Amino acid sequence: MAVEVENRSPADAALELHRVVKSFGPVVALRSGSLTLRSQSIHALIGENGAGKSTLVKIMAGLYRRDSGEFRLHGGDVDFTSTAQSKAAGIAVIYQEPTLFPDLSVTENIFMGRQPTNAIGRIDRRSMRQEVEQIFQRLGVALDPDRITEGLSIADQQIIEIAKAISLDASVLIMDEPTAALSGVEVERLFAVARSLRDEGRAVLFISHRFDEVFALCDTVTVMRDGAYISTTPIAETTVDELVRQMVGRDVTELFPKQTVPIGEPLLEVSGLTSPGVFHDISFNVRAGEIVALAGLVGAGRSEVARALFGVDAYREGQVRMLGETVPRRSPTHAMRAGLALVPEDRRKQGLVIESGVGSNITMAIRSRLAKFGLLTTGMENRASKEWASRLEVKAHALDTISSTLSGGNQQKVVLAKWLATHPRVLIIDEPTRGIDVGTKAEVHRLLSQLAGEGMGILMISSELPEVLGMADRVLVMREGRITAEIGRSEATSENVMFAATHATELHS
Amino acid sequence: MTTTTSIRRSGLGKAIGGVGRAREFGILIALALVVIAATAKNPNFLFSADGWRDLLLTPSILVLVAVGQAIVIITRNVDLSVGSVMGLTAYLTGRLFIDIPGIPIIVVVIAAVVFGALLGLVNGALVAFAKVPAMVITLGTLYAYRGINVLWAGSDRVNASDMPKDFLALGTAQLIGIPVLAIVALIVLAIAAWYMRNTRAGREYYAIGSDPAAAELYGLKVTRRLLTAFVLSGALAGLAGVFYAARYGSVSSQAGAGWELDAVGAAVIGGIAITGGVGSVWGAAIGAMLLMTINRALPILGIQDFWQRAVVGALIIGAIVLDRLLAVRQKRRLIEARDES
Numbered sequence: 001m002a003v004e005v006e007n008r009s010p011a012d013a014a015l016e017l018h019r020v021v022k023s024f025g026p027v028v029a030l031r032s033g034s035l036t037l038r039s040q041s042i043h044a045l046i047g048e049n050g051a052g053k054s055t056l057v058k059i060m061a062g063l064y065r066r067d068s069g070e071f072r073l074h075g076g077d078v079d080f081t082s083t084a085q086s087k088a089a090g091i092a093v094i095y096q097e098p099t100l101f102p103d104l105s106v107t108e109n110i111f112m113g114r115q116p117t118n119a120i121g122r123i124d125r126r127s128m129r130q131e132v133e134q135i136f137q138r139l140g141v142a143l144d145p146d147r148i149t150e151g152l153s154i155a156d157q158q159i160i161e162i163a164k165a166i167s168l169d170a171s172v173l174i175m176d177e178p179t180a181a182l183s184g185v186e187v188e189r190l191f192a193v194a195r196s197l198r199d200e201g202r203a204v205l206f207i208s209h210r211f212d213e214v215f216a217l218c219d220t221v222t223v224m225r226d227g228a229y230i231s232t233t234p235i236a237e238t239t240v241d242e243l244v245r246q247m248v249g250r251d252v253t254e255l256f257p258k259q260t261v262p263i264g265e266p267l268l269e270v271s272g273l274t275s276p277g278v279f280h281d282i283s284f285n286v287r288a289g290e291i292v293a294l295a296g297l298v299g300a301g302r303s304e305v306a307r308a309l310f311g312v313d314a315y316r317e318g319q320v321r322m323l324g325e326t327v328p329r330r331s332p333t334h335a336m337r338a339g340l341a342l343v344p345e346d347r348r349k350q351g352l353v354i355e356s357g358v359g360s361n362i363t364m365a366i367r368s369r370l371a372k373f374g375l376l377t378t379g380m381e382n383r384a385s386k387e388w389a390s391r392l393e394v395k396a397h398a399l400d401t402i403s404s405t406l407s408g409g410n411q412q413k414v415v416l417a418k419w420l421a422t423h424p425r426v427l428i429i430d431e432p433t434r435g436i437d438v439g440t441k442a443e444v445h446r447l448l449s450q451l452a453g454e455g456m457g458i459l460m461i462s463s464e465l466p467e468v469l470g471m472a473d474r475v476l477v478m479r480e481g482r483i484t485a486e487i488g489r490s491e492a493t494s495e496n497v498m499f500a501a502t503h504a505t506e507l508h509s
Numbered sequence: 510m511t512t513t514t515s516i517r518r519s520g521l522g523k524a525i526g527g528v529g530r531a532r533e534f535g536i537l538i539a540l541a542l543v544v545i546a547a548t549a550k551n552p553n554f555l556f557s558a559d560g561w562r563d564l565l566l567t568p569s570i571l572v573l574v575a576v577g578q579a580i581v582i583i584t585r586n587v588d589l590s591v592g593s594v595m596g597l598t599a600y601l602t603g604r605l606f607i608d609i610p611g612i613p614i615i616v617v618v619i620a621a622v623v624f625g626a627l628l629g630l631v632n633g634a635l636v637a638f639a640k641v642p643a644m645v646i647t648l649g650t651l652y653a654y655r656g657i658n659v660l661w662a663g664s665d666r667v668n669a670s671d672m673p674k675d676f677l678a679l680g681t682a683q684l685i686g687i688p689v690l691a692i693v694a695l696i697v698l699a700i701a702a703w704y705m706r707n708t709r710a711g712r713e714y715y716a717i718g719s720d721p722a723a724a725e726l727y728g729l730k731v732t733r734r735l736l737t738a739f740v741l742s743g744a745l746a747g748l749a750g751v752f753y754a755a756r757y758g759s760v761s762s763q764a765g766a767g768w769e770l771d772a773v774g775a776a777v778i779g780g781i782a783i784t785g786g787v788g789s790v791w792g793a794a795i796g797a798m799l800l801m802t803i804n805r806a807l808p809i810l811g812i813q814d815f816w817q818r819a820v821v822g823a824l825i826i827g828a829i830v831l832d833r834l835l836a837v838r839q840k841r842r843l844i845e846a847r848d849e850s
Contacts, residue, residue, distance in 0.1 A: 084728030099726050101719040104712075112716050113729050115709055122707045151843025168667035 012075070014039045015060070015091070015172050019495035020069030022055050027431035029055040030365035033069070035222055036228035037172060042194060044235070045207045047161040048247055048498070049463035051299050053207055055227075057176050062086030074171070075469045092165030093174045096181065098157040102150040107132045107185040109149050110164045135163045140195050146258045162193055174205045179213060180299055191217050209297050209502055223247055237387060241495075244502075248465055248494030258449050258471055264288030267457040268340070268426045271308060273318035278304045279481040282318070286426055286457040291448065293472030294461045296501045301481040302461045303345055308426050309336040310342040322426065338367065339425035343415050345434065345461070352403050352415050359399030361384040362417045375455035392447065409440030416447070426457040433467060445471060465494050477501050526561035532583015532780040532835070533792045538798045547806035554809055565691040565833035568801040570752045572694045572794045574768060575775035576701050577745030582776050583705075583787030584738050585718040586636060586643035591746040591772050594628045598750025600636065600658060603667025603760045606676065614676050623749045628654060633736040641850075651769065655762075662762035669758030680755035690752055694794075697745070701790045714738060718785025742773035774821065775800050778828045800824075 015037040022030040030052040047053050058064040059071070062080035071078055073089055080086045086093075100109050107128050110114075116124045130143040141159050149160065158178055165173055175194070179187045194217060198204050208214055214221060215235060223230040223246040230246050266285040273282040279301040286292050287299050294302045307313040309320050311332045320327040322338040332342075355362055359378070361368055362385035370376060370384055382399050389399065392413040396406055403414055412432070419427065432448065433441040448471065452458055462468050470476055475492045477485040477500035485500035544564070547554040554560050574591050581588045598621040605617045628650070635646045668678060704749045705711035713734050717724045724731050754760050779796025781788030800821065807817045 083726060087728060099720065099723040101723055101786070103719040103782075104715060108712060109714075113709070113713065113727050115712065117709065121709070123709065148843075151840055151846075156700065290585045348514065 003240075009165075012039070013037065013072070014074060016070070016072040017059070018070040018072075020056070020071065021067045022059060022064055023067060025368075030059075030066075031227040033059075033224070033227070035205075036232065037205055038220075039171070039201050040198055040202050042198050042204040042206055042218045043253075044218035044221040045224065046209070046211075046214060046243060046247060047204060047222060047230075048465065050245070051224040051225075052227035053224055054176070056224075057093065057174055057207070060086065060091055060172075062091075065156055068333060075350065087168065087170075090169070090171040091174065091405065092161075092168060092172070093176065094158055094161045094165070094178055096177045097154060098161045100149045100152075100157055100160060105146050105148055105405060106143060106144045106152075106160055109160055110135075110167055114168075126211055131167060132163065132273070134430060135166050137458075138166075138196070139163070141189065151188075154181040155183070158182075158190065160192070162197075166197070170202065172205070173204045174207075176207050177209070179208060179210065182300050187213070196360065210504060211243065215240075238447060240503075244495055248498050253333035258291070258445075259453050261289040261453045263473065264455060264508060267323060268309075268459070269321045269324075271319050271321075273305065273308060273315050273320070275304070275308060275313070275315040277481075279308075279478075282483060283475055284483065284486070286459050288425075288455045288457055289452050290473045291452050291458045291460055291471050293468040293475045294459060294477055294478060295463075295465070295468045295497050296478035298463060300478040300480050300501065303430050303437050304342075306342060306430055306459070306461060306479070309335070310340055310346060310428060312342070336424075337424075341365075341419035341422055341424035341427050341433070343412075343419055343427070343429040345430035352411055356403060357400035358389060358394060358396045358403055358406070358414055361403055361414050362388055362399075364418050364420055365422050379450070384421065385417070387419050389414075392417050392420075393443065407436075407440075409436035411445065416444075420451075424456065424461065428459045430461045431461075431463065433464070465497060468492075468497065469494065479503075510750060527710070530816055532832075533789065533795055536779055536792065536795045536799055538641065540795060540802060543799065543802055543806050547802075547809045550811075551809050554806065561686070562681070562688055563805065564802065566681075566688040566756070567805065568688045568798040569688065569694040570749045570756065571768070571775060571797040571801055572601060573697060573745045573749040574696055574772040575779070575793040575797040576790045577742035578769075578772040578850045579776045579779070579781050579788065579790045580701070580705065581643070581738050581742045582773070582781050582783060583718045583785055584714045584735060586735065587647065587773065587783075588629075588632060588643065588694055588739060588742045589652055589773075590628070590650040590825055591742060592765040592768035592770075593651050593658065594746040595750040595753060595768055596760075596763065597628065597658050597661075598622075598625050598747040599753045599760045599764045600667060600750075600762065602754040603671060603753050606672045610749040614673070614679070617676075618748070619749050621751045622739065622744050622804055624741045625747015625750065626744040628775065629740045629746070630736065633739030636739065637735040639797065647661055655766070659762045664762075666762075667754070667760040671759065672754065676755055677758055680752075686767075690756065693752075697748070698790060698794050701741075710734065710737065715786050718782075718787075720786075741824045752813060753843050772797075774825050774831060777825055780828070780832065782832060783819050783829070796828075 013036050015035070017033055020033040032050055033056045034047065035056060041174065045053055045056070055064065059066050062083045062085050066077070074093070078089060080089070081291070101112065104112070110132055116127050118124060124192070136143055136145070138480060139162065143156055148156055149157065180191060182190065184461060192404045194206065199264045206218055217233050218236050218239055221238065221243065222232045223243060242369045256287060264287055266287045268286040270285065271283045274280050282305055284292070294305070296302050302307055304313065311330050312328070313333060314330050320329070322340060325338065327338045327340070328334045334465060352366065359381050363381045366384065367376060370380055385399055389396070394413045394417065395410050405413060406414065429448070432444050436444070445467070448458055448460065460471060469492055472492070473489050475497055476483050477487070477497055479501055485496070487496060492500050510534050544555060548556065555564065574595065578588055578591060601624055602617055602621050604622060605612055632643070632650055635641060636643045639646070679689055684692060705714065713724070716727070716729060717731055717734055721731070730790055750765065753764060775797035776788070776793040777783055777796070778799060779788065779792030779794065781793055803820065803824070804817065807820060812820070
C-alpha cells in the first residue's frame with residue numbers, strides 16, 4: 001500500500017472519514033459519519049445502539065463499502081473492497097468476540113496466512129515463536145504460545161488479536177466494545193496494552209458504552225447519533241452529562257400514537273429471577289393494558305430475561321406467575337398455555353419459518369388447536385390466518401407467499417400475527433421495529449397501543465430511546481444483568497434512561 | 510495490572526500438543542495387537558515371505574487414497590469419488606499399455622496421476638465455486654465417473670496378459686525385503702506429512718477446516734486451497750489406480766468400487782476429525798494399515814465372514830466416540846485451567 005508513513009507528526013491525521021454514507025436498501029445505517037484518528041492518541045467513539053458506530057467500523061475494516069463520502073489513510077484516499085486490503089493498509093480491528101481457529105496454536109493463529117518461510121517454503125516455527133514471545137513480553141501477558149486457542153477466555157482471545165495487530169505493525173487499531181465481556185483485572189490489562197500501543201505512535205479507536213472507561217483511557221471523544229456525526233471534543237473539556245445530552249439530544253417526535261388506557265390487574269409477575277452470570281434478581285410486573293419497556297444497552301441481559309420468562313432458557317432462582325399461577329420453568333408450551341407470547345428479536349432465525357408460506361407461519365403456534373382428528377388442511381389454515389393477516393395489513397400477494405420474499409416490516413407482522421393468533425394475555429416483544437422502515441414502524445406502534453387498549457399486557461424490549469419514551473407506561477432499565485431503574489411515563493427522559501443504562505450507580509430508582 | 514514478564518510454560522500446552530500424537534500411537538498399538546494375535550494363531554501371518562509381503566503390500570494402495578482423503582477431510586470436506594477415480598485411472602493404465610505398445614511405464618504413471626488430478630479438479634471446482642457441500646458433489650461424481658468407466662470399458666476387462674511383464678513385476682517386486690509399492694507409498698506419505706506440517710498451504714487446510722468463517726476473515730485464499738486439496742486427492746487416487754493395475758493385473762469397470770468408504774474409514778480411525786481441522790496424514794495411513802490388516806487377520810482368527818464387516822464398523826464408531834470423548838475432556842480441562850489461572 002503506497003501511503004506515506006514517514007514524516008508523520010502527532011498532529012497529522014492517521015485516518016480520516018468525512019461525511020460517509022452507507023445504506024442497505026431503504027434503511028440508512030449511516031447518514032453522515034465523520035471521524036478523525038491521530039497517531040499517538042486514543043480516541044473514543046460513543047453513541048446509542050443504532051447510532052452507526054458498527055457501520056463505521058465495518059467500513060474501516062473493509063467489510064462494507066461506503067456509498068459516498070471521503071476516506072483517507074495517512075493523507076491518501078483509500079477504498080477497501082476486502083478485509084485483506086484494510087489489513088494490508090495497516091488497520092487492525094479487535095472485535096468484542098474475536099474469530100480464531102480453535103484447533104490451532106496461539107502462535108499459528110497470530111501468523112496464519114503470512115508465516116515466515118525459507119527458500120523452499122518451510123515455515124520458520126522458531127522465529128514465529130520468538131516473535132510471539134517478544135510481543136507477549138512487551139504486552140506483559142502470560143500466555144502459552146503453543147497451546148491451542150480452544151477454551152481461551154475472551155480477554156486472552158483479544159490479546160491474540162492485539163498481538164496479531166502488533167506483528168502486522170498496524171498503524172490504526174480499532175477496538176469495538178472490547179471490554180463488554182471482560183472482568184475488572186482484564187480491563188486494566190487491556191488499558192495498559194492500549195496505552196503502550198498509543199505510546200508507540202499508533203492511533204487507537206476505542207468504542208465503549210462505559211463512560212468511566214472512556215474518561216480513564218481516551219484523549220478525545222466523538223459522539224454519534226442516528227447515523228450522523230455530532231461532535232468531537234478533547235476528553236478534558238467535557239463531562240458525562242454533556243456527552244449523554246449529545247448522545248440522546250433529539251426531539252421525541254409524535255410518531256408514537258400511544259393511547260391512554262385504564263391500567264388493570266397485574267397479569268405477569270416476576271420475582272427474584274436469577275441466572276448466574278446472565279441476570280440477577282429481576283423483579284417486576286406487567287398489568288393489563290400496560291406497556292412496560294425494558295430499556296438498556298445491547299448485552300444488558302434483556303433478551304435473556306425474556307427467553308427465561310417464556311421458558312426457552314433455564315433460570316436458577318425466582319418465580320414467574322401469570323394471573324397468580326406459577327408458570328413452570330423451561331417449558332414454552334406451558335408458558336403459551338398460561339397466556340404468554342414471545343416475539344423474538346431475530347425474526348429470520350427464531351420467529352419465522354422463512355421458507356414457508358405466510359398462512360402456515362401464522363397458524364404455526366395454534367396448529368394443535370386448529371386440527372381436527374389430527375389433520376390440518378390448507379383451507380383451515382387459510383381461514384384462521386386470514387383474519388390476522390388482514391388485521392395487521394400484511395402486504396403479501398397470497399397466504400402461500402413464501403415468507404422470505406417479504407420485506408422486514410411485513411415479516412415482523414407475520415410473526416406478530418402468529419403469536420396474536422394464540423390470544424395471549426401478555427405479549428413479550430423484543431425489538432419490535434428493528435430493521436423496518438418508518439411507515440411500518442408507526443403501524444407496529446399503533447397496533448401495540450391498540451392491543452394494550454384491549455387489555456393485553458405488553459413487555460417491550462427496545463434499544464431505541466424514542467420508542468421507549470413514546471410507547472411505554474413504565475420504563476425498566478437494565479444494566480449488566482440487573483434492573484437499575486424503574487421510571488414512570490411522566491418522569492422518563494432520554495437523559496435519565498441513558499444514565500441508568502450506562503452508569504453503575506442507581507440514581508433513579 | 511498483572512505484569513508477568515515470564516511466559517508461563519505449563520505442561521498443559523505440551524500435553525495438548527501431544528494428544529494428536531498419542532492418538533496415532535494408540536492406533537499403532539491396536540495394529541500391533543492385531544498382528545500379534547494373528548501371528549500367534551498362524552506364524553505364517555508374519556514370519557513367511559508371503560505373509561510379510563502381504564502385510565506391507567496390501568495396505569499400500571489404500572494408504573495413498575487415505576492420505577488424499579485426509580487432506581480433503583481436514584478442510585471440512587469429503588471426497589466420495591476416490592473409488593471411481595481409482596477405477597478410471599486403473600482402466601486408463603491398462604488401455605494405454607494395450608493401445609500404445611511399448612509406452613514407457615513412467616509415462617503411463619504420469620498420465621494416470623494427471624488424469625486423476627483433473628477428475629479431482631472437477632470436484633474441487635464444483636465445491637469451491639458452486640458452493641455445494643462436498644458430500645453431495647462427490648456423491649454425484651462417484652456415480653458419474655463410474656458411469657464413464659462402464660461406458661468406456663463395457664464388459665471388456667484388462668487382463669494381466671495385456672500389460673508388460675516389467676510393469677506387473679512392480680506389483681510384487683521387493684527392495685531389501687520391502688515391497689517397492691510400499692516404499693513408494695511411504696515416500697508419498699512422508700512428503701504429504703511434511704507438506705501438511707511445514708508449509709503455509711498445509712497449515713491453511715487446517716485453518717479452513719477449523720473455522721471456515723474465520724478463514725475468510727483472515728483473508729486466506731480459501732477457494733484456491735480447496736481446489737488444491739481436491740486435486741491432491743484426485744492425483745493420489747490416480748496413482749493408487751496404477752498401483753491397483755500392477756498389483757492385481759486385472760481391471761474391470763468395477764475396479765475400486767467401495768474404496769471411498771474404506772478411505773474415509775481409514776482417515777477417521779486414524780484420528781482425522783470428520784468436522785475438519787484436526788488430525789495428521791500419518792494417522793490416516795496407520796488407520797489404512799489397521800483396516801486392511803484386520804480384514805486379513807479376522808479369517809485367520811476364525812471370525813466368520815458375517816462378523817468381519819461388523820468389526821470394521823465397530824472400529825469406526827469406536828474411533829469417533831473416542832475422539833469425541835477426548836475432545837470433550839480436553840475442552841473441560843482447558844476451561845478448568847482457565848478458571849484456575
